[in-house]
Amino acid sequence: MSNTAITEQAPINSATRGNQHGLLRGKRHYLLLAPGVFWMLVFLVLPLLMMVYVSFWTQSTFAVSPDLTIKSWVAFFSSDTYFGALIRTLRIWLTVLALTLVIGYPTALFIGQFVRNKNTQTVLLVTCVVPFWTSFLIRVLAWRPMLGKEGAINILLQKFGITSQPIEVLLFTELSVVIGMVQIYVVFMVGPIAFMLARIDESLIEAARDLGASAWTIFRKIILPLSMPGVVVGAIFVSVMVLGEFATASALSGRKVNLLGNIILTQVGSLKWAFAAVIGVVLTVVMAIVITGLLRVVNLRREL
Template sequence: MSGQRGNWFTRHWQLIPGSAWMILFLIAPLIMMIYVSFWTQTSFDIKPDLTTKSWQTFFSQPVYYSALWNTIRVWLIVLVGTFVLGVPVAIFIGLFVRSNTVQTILLVLAVIPFWTSFLVRIVAWKPMLGQNGALNIILMKAHIISEPLSFLLYTEVGMIIGMIQIYLVFVVGPVTFMLSRIDPNVIEAARDLGAGTGRIFKDILLPLSRPGLVTGAIFVSVLVLGEFATPASLSGRKVNLLGNVIVTQVGSLKWAFASVAGVVLTVVIALVIVGLLRITDLRKEV
């Protein structure tokens, strides 16, 4: 019998386990979260009486809605930072290293931060960025600064440095992959037709690695928008992101309010992904 025949079940049974998993652990909790965000919250208790009170609180109190703006601002800074640092690295690995082995080794090196646990990584930042940390000592010995810089640790700057370092690999990986798939003759053909380095970057490399750029941007965005741990430890709790709001509210059993923040965060992430996907049709290009 040919694979084209048979009823719906024989053709699609492969989808059932995955679909069941998604419905049970993604769709159902999402609906639940939206529902709970309209429940009535008192100091000690929560009741399934529908109200918009939690929503009103979220958008009227600066401490909460500023967390939303903080999240978006940090996200944009980290996104730009990872691209400025990551794309040149990807160009080097993807285009100039032509040996597959060396390419793999370099990509593995980029993943090394993930070999240590999150806690170790955070703790390790302190002797790096602190008042008497390595960075300050080096800058002072090199006579670039005379006083130790105090804004490196327990500030937004410190937090952003940490995030860029962790998430850099999510840009380097996909972009390198796309660049390494470009036929070197295509680049040579453009040169042959008179294009200089700048034009080749704009006309050939950028468009041909776009799916990689978008994939990298989606990875970084989803991870940064949902962050709560790095701000908590590296910013010395000075920066409050939506993730931190949710953690705090859940910690004090404010389920309805945590749900509101959760819905807002989900909507923001969804909008970002839809926006990024509009730049390129990943299905078509990858």
């Protein structure tokens, strides 16, 4: 959604330019939009509307009928299981977002500001993506022998006598889900921030130093504000992916931690289409709010 907001600008610009160049006369340049608009209408807008519609259908045990009702909506908001899943999803999203920021920002700061060689910068950023060379499932499942009761971390802790008992909360808990997600998504935070930081001209920092600002002031007043677009873009990436997550949660929580994504999956599995649609709408609305909120933080159009 954020992407459409940003990329909207480009076709309009090139269209006016096309006009000036006389490449396409009159209003014909709008034809350029036709394939994209058609695709989005048929495969995004229509299904979205359909989802909203279906969420008001009547659900019986094995079938849905198009008789409008708000029963599924009432069921969602009155059930601890489902409303709790919404709260849990939001909690895990915020935790993961905060952790990716706390871990990602210093890394990005190092790569973007302290590595002056462009090649080294590229190498370091590529290194961040190395985990993506294996499949998603393997990457997630690899956490099990790592975090398990007899996993690597517990063995090491006991071997060095730091703990006497294996720590059981490491795996099949919310913690393991958070650990798994942070590891996967932190790179989406590092990339955009490092990119913005690398664009900050060294002379700005020198100018600020010469004007008497201390290192901390320079970070707060110059570096941080100038990197905010990167933080926002990174946060949008992470948010969109975490809010819709289900695979990490089911693989690392032993099905104990159910996010909205997991519930959609089980509801669709048991053919509860109306109920799945309710959650789908809720999730879409949450994402829209989150992205709108993040975009409010920084005027991306001005900064990028």
